[in-house]
Structures are given as structure tokens and as C-alpha cells.
Amino acid sequence: MFNRKYRLIDIARQIDRDKSTIIRWEEMGFIPKASRDSRGWRYYAESEAKKIVALVKETNYFRDLDKVAELNGGTRPQRMVYIGVFIGVLLILSQLLVTGLRYTRAADEEVYATVSAGNLQILNSSSSGSFDAAVTVSFTSQTSALTNFGAIQLEDARGGVAGWTLNMTATDWNQVNNSAPGGRHNQLDYNATGSDGNLGKMCVITTTGAIRSQAGQSTASITKGGSDCFSAGVSTIDWYIAAGTFGNGQYWITDFDLEQFIPSNPTAQNLTTTITLTLS
The missing domain is CATH 1.20.5 (Single alpha-helices involved in coiled-coils or other helix-helix interfaces)
Structure with missing residues (x-):
């Protein structure tokens, strides 16, 4: 007796579905695996084809998985x-x-x-430093320089988008004087506001200043401040400003210079000032 072979297209026409759908059902285990002819094409025996068509209709195209399990002997x-x-x-x-x-x-x-968010903080910086060379008493004004302030490492681990600013403030130069209030005596101004004619002035030179991301991130949106001097109207000088959504991670800042203007005929002594870097 002749046993007809049903190809995928034959079954697809009966259930109004694509051949790819029948192949997917086979891969998912819904229907038996097809046999292959000498050319590798799928086909089903007549009894298998009828069973597949009946199964598709009884399970509403395999939407009713409980029915599928029932027809498979209780196993999905x-x-x-x-x-x-x-x-x-x-x-x-x-x-x-x-x-x-x-x-x-x-x-x-x-x-x-x-x-939890981390911190915005300065991780490393120099705790002390000296200008490049001592100056001698002169009857004309002169300028002393501190070349390369020192490396500063900062970190923004807050995980937000606020951005940050690194700036600098300073104090008047003074020397130890135990008889003076606070044990020190102011001798040289840093912002040219003294009233005793001994007007000094400190400047920040940003020309050679540089910033580098420790992780290799772009610093294009972190802007370097311009060179500036402290005065009656300038009490804070910006070094770098990171725009909002930028500046996350760790950075090294290097090669900023300081200059101190010293008026003529100064007093011969050792002077110190306090420089404060603020990251906010």
C-alpha cells in the first residue's frame, strides 16, 4: 500500500501557518521530529501529519499548554x-x-x-613648600617664584552629576613672634591691601598647569582657570572647574606656579603663608 509523504508545505496549508512555525514547534518539542529524504528535506508519514494537524487544533496552536501536557501523557x-x-x-x-x-x-x-555615594575629596597634596630661591634685601621691588606647586590628586566618587571646582586661598606672610597676638606677626601682604606701605601680592600662574585622568578619561569639559592675582576684590582663585556630569573619577593636577611680589627694602626675615586648596 502506498504511504504518502507529507512535506512541511502540505501541513502548513492545512493549519494556515508558515513552514518556519512548524520547524519551531518541532524544535520546542511540541510535535515529533520529521524524517529526512535523500536530499535532506523534512517529511512526515500520513499518520504523523494527521496527528500534527489534530494536535494543533486541539491545543489552539499550542497556546493551551495544559492540553499539550495531557496529550503527551501528562508531561509538558x-x-x-x-x-x-x-x-x-x-x-x-x-x-x-x-x-x-x-x-x-x-x-x-x-x-x-x-x-552608597563616595566623597568629593583631595587625596594627596604637598603639605609644605618653598619658593625656588631666597631673595636678598633690595632697594627695588622684586618677584619670587615657586615653580611647580606640586602634584595634587583629587577624587569625585559621589556618583552624581554635580561637577566640582578646585580653588585656592592664601593668608598674609608672617614670622614667629611670641610677643605678638597669636604668636605671629604679619610682615608681608599677599593681596596688596596692607596699610603700612609694605604691600606684597601673590599671583597664581596657570599657563603650564595640567590635569590628567588616572583612568584615561577625557578632560575636555574640565576648564582651567586663568592666571590671576589676589587683591582686595579677589580672595579666591579657581584652578579647575568640572562642568556638571563631568569630573567623575580620580585626577592629577600638576605644574601650577606661584609668584610673590615683594616691595623694595623689605625686612630680612623668614616668612610663611598658609595656602588652602578647596574642592567643592
């Missing part, structure tokens, strides 16, 4: 179990990887994951 297709487990693993991983994502468990208990 193994392929669907694997897919369900895989999807479940993906969902768990996605919830773990997304910081702060809230998810709800079966008991409606809300669970949160939190990443």
Missing part, C-alpha cells in the same frame, strides 16, 4: 522547561545588575539594593 514538552528556566535566570540576573531596582516577591515584600 521538555524544551519549554528549559526555556522557562532560562528566562527565569535572566530575570534574576537583570534584577541583581540594575542598581536600586525594586522588585516584588510572592509575599509582596519590597526589597531594595543601595549603592
Whole structure:
């Protein structure tokens, strides 16, 4: 007796679906695997084809998985179990990887994951320094220089988008004098505001200043301030300004210079000033 072979197209016409759909059902374990002819083409025996058509209609195109299990002797297709487990693993991983994502468990208990913000801070800087060379008493004004203030390492680990500014303030130069209030005596101004005619002035030279990201990030949106001098109207001088959404990570700042104007006929003595760098 002749046993007719049913190709995919024959079954597809009967159930109004594409051949690719039938192949997918086969891969998912919904229907038996097709036989192959000498050319490698799929085909089904007549009895198999009729069973497939009937199964498709009884399970509403495999939308009714309980019906599928019933027709398979109480067992759902193994392929669907694997897919369900895989999807479940993906969902768990996605919830773990997304910081702060809230998810709800079966008991409606809300669970949160939190990443605490770090700090905006200066990690390393010089604690002391000296101008390049001592100056001698002169009857004409002169300028002393501090070439390369020293390397400064800063960090923005807040995880936000606020940006930051690094600036500098200073104090008048003084010497130790135990009989003076506070144990020191002011001798030289840093901002040219003295009333005793001994007007000194400190300037920040930013020309050779540089900034480098420790992680190799772009510094294009971190702007260097211009060279400036302290005065009655200038009490703070900006070194670098990071625009909002930029400046995250660690940076090294180097090669800033200082200059101190010294008026003529100064007093011969050792003087100190306090320079404060503020990151905010």
C-alpha cells in the first residue's frame, strides 16, 4: 500500500501557518521530529501529519499548554522547561545588575539594593613648600617664584552629576613672634591691601598647569582657570572647574606656579603663608 509523504508545505496549508512555525514547534518539542529524504528535506508519514494537524487544533496552536501536557501523557514538552528556566535566570540576573531596582516577591515584600555615594575629596597634596630661591634685601621691588606647586590628586566618587571646582586661598606672610597676638606677626601682604606701605601680592600662574585622568578619561569639559592675582576684590582663585556630569573619577593636577611680589627694602626675615586648596 502506498504511504504518502507529507512535506512541511502540505501541513502548513492545512493549519494556515508558515513552514518556519512548524520547524519551531518541532524544535520546542511540541510535535515529533520529521524524517529526512535523500536530499535532506523534512517529511512526515500520513499518520504523523494527521496527528500534527489534530494536535494543533486541539491545543489552539499550542497556546493551551495544559492540553499539550495531557496529550503527551501528562508531561509538558521538555524544551519549554528549559526555556522557562532560562528566562527565569535572566530575570534574576537583570534584577541583581540594575542598581536600586525594586522588585516584588510572592509575599509582596519590597526589597531594595543601595549603592552608597563616595566623597568629593583631595587625596594627596604637598603639605609644605618653598619658593625656588631666597631673595636678598633690595632697594627695588622684586618677584619670587615657586615653580611647580606640586602634584595634587583629587577624587569625585559621589556618583552624581554635580561637577566640582578646585580653588585656592592664601593668608598674609608672617614670622614667629611670641610677643605678638597669636604668636605671629604679619610682615608681608599677599593681596596688596596692607596699610603700612609694605604691600606684597601673590599671583597664581596657570599657563603650564595640567590635569590628567588616572583612568584615561577625557578632560575636555574640565576648564582651567586663568592666571590671576589676589587683591582686595579677589580672595579666591579657581584652578579647575568640572562642568556638571563631568569630573567623575580620580585626577592629577600638576605644574601650577606661584609668584610673590615683594616691595623694595623689605625686612630680612623668614616668612610663611598658609595656602588652602578647596574642592567643592
